[in-house]
Amino acid sequence: MPRIFKNEAALTPEYIPSKLPHREEQLKQLETYFSGFLESPGSMYPKVVLIGRPGSGKTVTSRKFGNYVVRSSERVRYVHVSCFLNRTLSSVLKDIGVQLNIAIPKRGFSTEELLKMLLDMVRDKDIYAIVALDDVFHLVNNSGPHALGTLIRLGEEYVSRGDKYRFGLILISQDLTFRDQLDRSSQSALGNAVIKFEPYTKDQIFEILLARAQEALVDGAYDEEILEMIADVAGVDEKSMDEHRGDARYAIDILWRASKLAEMKGVDRILPEHVREAIKNTLRGIRSDELRMLPLHEKIFLLAIVRSLMKNPNSPYIPFGTAEDEYQMLCEQYGQEPRKHTQLWEYLRDLNTKGFVETRTSSKGMRGRTTLISIPSEPLETLKEELEKIIKGELGT
Numbered sequence: 171m172p173r174i175f176k177n178e179a180a181l182t183p184e185y186i187p188s189k190l191p192h193r194e195e196q197l198k199q200l201e202t203y204f205s206g207f208l209e210s211p212g213s214m215y216p217k218v219v220l221i222g223r224p225g226s227g228k229t230v231t232s233r234k235f236g237n238y239v240v241r242s243s244e245r246v247r248y249v250h251v252s253c254f255l256n257r258t259l260s261s262v263l264k265d266i267g268v269q270l271n272i273a274i275p276k277r278g279f280s281t282e283e284l285l286k287m288l289l290d291m292v293r294d295k296d297i298y299a300i301v302a303l304d305d306v307f308h309l310v311n312n313s314g315p316h317a318l319g320t321l322i323r324l325g326e327e328y329v330s331r332g333d334k335y336r337f338g339l340i341l342i343s344q345d346l347t348f349r350d351q352l353d354r355s356s357q358s359a360l361g362n363a364v365i366k367f368e369p370y371t372k373d374q375i376f377e378i379l380l381a382r383a384q385e386a387l388v389d390g391a392y393d394e395e396i397l398e399m400i401a402d403v404a405g406v407d408e409k410s411m412d413e414h415r416g417d418a419r420y421a422i423d424i425l426w427r428a429s430k431l432a433e434m435k436g437v438d439r440i441l442p443e444h445v446r447e448a449i450k451n452t453l454r455g456i457r458s459d460e461l462r463m464l465p466l467h468e469k470i471f472l473l474a475i476v477r478s479l480m481k482n483p484n485s486p487y488i489p490f491g492t493a494e495d496e497y498q499m500l501c502e503q504y505g506q507e508p509r510k511h512t513q514l515w516e517y518l519r520d521l522n523t524k525g526f527v528e529t530r531t532s533s534k535g536m537r538g539r540t541t542l543i544s545i546p547s548e549p550l551e552t553l554k555e556e557l558e559k560i561i562k563g564e565l566g567t
């Protein structure tokens with residue numbers, strides 16, 4: 171059988187490629203901002219904000235910088251915390267503890283006590299680390315700006331306990347709205363160091379794809395034109411202000427799906443038709459790793475929304491009640507105890523803030539006022555399959 175892949179892992183979201191085309195500048199800036207801390211750890215508390223749209227390379231650049239930190243310093247470590255997974259200060263502190271190999275109790279302590287324990291331990295063990303808080307708006311949205319403010323103002327804490335500055339801070343976000351929510355003293359402690367990640371142009375996406383294809387695919391399996399075809403739909407161009415464009419994740423996902431299709435069809439190269447089909451099947455605003463991280467019942471509720479929308483193909487919206495009924499049915503099917511009405515509202519609010527669904531209140535004409543739900547920008551069939559796969563895996567059925 172003809173082979174398409176030589177290293178499929180190079181097309182997965184977690185993969186850190188050896189080179190990051192078009193992010194050399196951002197890497198250099200990170201190195202510069204932290205050079206003082208790396209040269210003499212403890213002398214300062216550097217803080218930098220990385221901003222850019224999804225898929226603009228913030229996470230991978232920060233992790234790449236993490237590799238540099240570990241390579242270039244014997245003393246400083248790098249800790250990458252996902253605030254999508256850790257939405258409270260105590261959960262962030264515990265995750266930092268785990269990554270630094272510090273035993274922090276799982277429960278029974280207040281956030282202040284946890285913070286104190288962490289600071290005691292890094293002092294006693296003489297640890298220095300650069301901490302990246304990824305997608306930090308989740309922390310701010312869920313726990314309020316105070317949680318983040320506490321981390322930003324750790325400097326005062328060190329001074330009052332007579333310790334050196336133990337951490338450097340990288341905050342990763344889509345924009346700067348989180349900064350406006352902070353109180354004044356946290357804002358000024360944060361400072362103005364911002365590194366921007368512009369959305370990728372078509373040419374840049376093409377070069378990123380080419381580098382990935384060289385690592386992941388066998389030589390004859392793709393033409394450069396195939397990569398150009400993908401770059402055309404994924405890269406930004408002046409005419410379209412599509413906010414999903416410039417997203418390298420989307421481009422790489424299409425390449426992976428097209429490669430999979432070619433492999434499944436048993437041919438020896440990726441054809442335009444495979445790319446077309448891959449584009450049709452690729453999620454845009456929703457990332458499958460974020461989907462995976464939702465609580466089980468939030469996933470089931472989202473699946474209920476998707477299925478209700480598919481059952482009503484003539485209407486872009488379904489009422490909340492319809493999704494709720496569908497959810498009850500799904501729970502029965504999966505042998506799950508359904509969550510309460512109020513919890514489903516919480517899920518809906520969360521799905522909405524994450525941009526997975528859109529909601530609006532019904533206008534006059536309908537009986538009463540009811541909340542309407544839609545999913546305007548994703549292929550429902552793909553979303554349904556993806557969710558069913560993840561839920562099945564989680565239930566072990």
Ligand SMILES: Nc1ncnc2c1ncn2[C@@H]1O[C@H](COP(=O)(O)OP(=O)(O)O)[C@@H](O)[C@H]1O
Pocket residue numbers: 182183184185186187189190191192193222223224225226227228229230231378418419422
């Ligand atoms: N300059 C680049 N070179 C190679 N791969 C990249 C580059 N920028 C982004 N990627 C890849 O695109 C995907 C999305 O990047 P990511 O860093 O997760 O974006 P963000 O965190 O800004 O949403 C990842 O798979 C990443 O490895």
Ligand SMILES: [Mg+2]
Pocket residue numbers: 228229230304
């Ligand atoms: Mg990211």
